[in-house]
Amino acid sequence: MKKRLFIVDEDASSTGELREKLADSQHIEVCGHAVRLEEVWRAVQATSPDILLVSSLQETELGVLCQQIRFAFPHLALIAACSARELLWEPFLRNLGIWVIAKPIQPMQIETLAFQFSTVLGLAALQNHPHRAVAEARAEQTYVADFKEPKHLITVYGPKGGVGKTFLSRELAVYFSMQKKAGRPLQVLAVDFNLDLGTFATSLNLPRTPNLFSWVQVIDTHLKERALRDGRNPDLLHHEDWQEYATAMRLSPQDIAKYVVTHSQTGLHVLTSPREIRHSFEIRDYHLYLILETLKNSSYDVILIDTAPDTTDATIQALFFAERVVMVGNPVVDSIENIQRMLKLLREAEYPEERIQICMNRLQRKELFTLDEIRAYFQLHPSRKIFPIPDDAEVKKSINTGTPMMLYPGRTAAKDAIEALGKSLVPPEAERVDQQEKGKQRPSLLKWLWR
Ligand SMILES: Nc1ncnc2c1ncn2[C@@H]1O[C@H](COP(=O)(O)OP(=O)(O)O)[C@@H](O)[C@H]1O
Ligand SMILES: [Mg+2]
Missing domain, CATH: 3.40.50.2300 (Response regulator)
Known part of the structure; x- marks a missing residue:
């Protein structure tokens, strides 16, 4: 019919x-x-x-x-x-x-x-x-x-440097790769969107080739071929022309494997940032758009994007593509002020606030501000939890040695806190089933069509 x-x-x-x-x-x-x-x-x-x-x-x-x-x-x-x-x-x-x-x-x-x-x-x-x-x-x-269930695309963001975004991205990525779905480990990809000065790979002792820029170069070759096929001179095309070519193009999610490095202890895949700063200058909004689009259509169970503390195109796109955002700050006035400013901007853009999970990292036993005070300052709904991560002297060593805390034996307060944050982002399988039974799951388009 x-x-x-x-x-x-x-x-x-x-x-x-x-x-x-x-x-x-x-x-x-x-x-x-x-x-x-x-x-x-x-x-x-x-x-x-x-x-x-x-x-x-x-x-x-x-x-x-x-x-x-x-x-x-x-x-x-x-x-x-x-x-x-x-x-x-x-x-x-x-x-x-x-x-x-x-x-x-x-x-x-x-x-x-x-x-x-x-x-x-x-x-x-x-x-x-x-x-x-x-x-x-x-x-x-x-x-x-477009009809697939949404992936768990999580962006880790914080509008200030040095608050622990990269550390938490790494720990969360490792935590997720240790979780299971239907008896097999989750397939996890970590993406370093600190295009100029990314250190995610370094924090896991991984090489920086291949990387995002390798992929961008291949994308450019394809885009140029398309322009030539249309009888157009690539050297004369404008940014808008490339945007149009890029939006009409689909990349195969299978190709992602060519540009990732694998962390052997955990099986985690990492799409690292370019090796050289000048390479990052050649990455345009439409490349990032195509890459994010392809990631979203890939078979990874969880994709975790580490971002820079800025409002460049890479960061904003990573925020808008994400299903969940971890907003990281420290219990220090400047960091708190910047989160408040960012929340204001996102509220003005009618960004769905329920996607944002605020996380206060490096909490010490005695702080000037309580989490309740911080929550009130951010004007969060009383039901929204701020996830605290304690300050832990082991973090520095764990970064310097490239050994994620999540792989340390035994339990520590920091590990427990990261795990609690991870569970709030991607509920473990047993809880997911419970939620389904309670009918609380996000309505999927397929289910809606089948209704
Ligand atoms: N929970 C923590 N406890 C102690 N030190 C921490 C903690 N989180 C981060 N750090 C320290 O802060 C530094 C900066 O963290 P990083 O993740 O690189 O920040 P960002 O990515 O936000 O710039 C790390 O090198 C580490 O020494
Ligand atoms: Mg960082």
């Missing part, structure tokens, strides 16, 4: 064109369109589409528009068509379970998505079939990456 598509786009001529091109489609029938926001609500109710294609309306930002539509029609499949400028909304939109495509809209793309959509609905008929698990697995495989 054909899927009914409703188009929201102020550009009536491009809508007309798309309608014409989709006229003979086997999978889609266009059931209506709106050029203004006020028309959308009634028209969608009147035409009862299966899929809504949302493009720009001058009255409102695409991200805001899609969020409103998602809220009003939670049962509809949504596709957002973004211009190069609007692609900054992409991680946000994906987190709302919205498909994202780059403009110009290709009718084939819509067809493919609609086809995949109907495949999943078709498989839904197998819901009560004894082989449902197989069907589910198959659906997961054949499905576009």
Whole structure:
């Protein structure tokens, strides 16, 4: 059966064109369109589409528009068509379970998505079939990456240097790689987004080649090939042109393996920062976007990104792509002030605050400020916990020797605290099952489709 598509786009001529091109489609029938926001609500109710294609309306930002539509029609499949400028909304939109495509809209793309959509609905008929698990697995495989359950993509951030981001990233990454899922160790990737002065690899005695820059060079080769294929001179292309090429490109998640180094004691994979500072100058926003996108579609169970204490593109993208953010600070006024400023910025950007897990590192027995006072200063909800990590004289040695504390024998207060933080980010398997039973799990798009 054909899927009914409703188009929201102020550009009536491009809508007309798309309608014409989709006229003979086997999978889609266009059931209506709106050029203004006020028309959308009634028209969608009147035409009862299966899929809504949302493009720009001058009255409102695409991200805001899609969020409103998602809220009003939670049962509809949504596709957002973004211009190069609007692609900054992409991680946000994906987190709302919205498909994202780059403009110009290709009718084939819509067809493919609609086809995949109907495949999943078709498989839904197998819901009560004894082989449902197989069907589910198959659906997961054949499905576009956007439909997969979200990965545990965790960004460790703190708007001040030396507060313990890299230390905690390393310890958390090692902790996760020691956890199990269905009897096998979790596959964990740590990524060093301190592009210029990263030290994550060093903190594990790992080599710095291959690294992120090796990957960026390969991406550039592919981008140039595409430009040449279009008869364009790569030397004359602008940043925006490369952004457009990059957003239209998909990298294979299997390729990631070529650029990681493995920590042999734990099996942890590390995508390290460039070996030379000048290499970091060549990494652009669209490279990072492509890399993050590919990581998100990879088979890693947990991806942990260590960031720099700045607000550069790498850091902001890592924050927006993340499913959880560990905001690290020390119980010192300057660090606390900067976290407060960063929280303010994120609140203004309507960043979902529930993703942020605040962590106070290097707590001593007696501190000037209590955690309750810090929580009040940050205006956190009383139910939100701040995770304390004690100051521990062993940390320095553990960094200097490249031996994670998590691999030390026995229990210490610091290890216990890091473990508690880790559990809050990725609940252990047993607790995950409990949550599922209680129906508390984040609703997945697949489950919603199958409902
Ligand atoms: N819990 C801790 N106890 C004692 N020292 C710590 C602790 N966490 C971090 N440190 C010290 O702080 C230094 C800076 O940590 P690092 O992780 O490199 O900070 P960042 O990545 O935020 O710049 C480390 O070299 C270590 O000596
Ligand atoms: Mg660091």
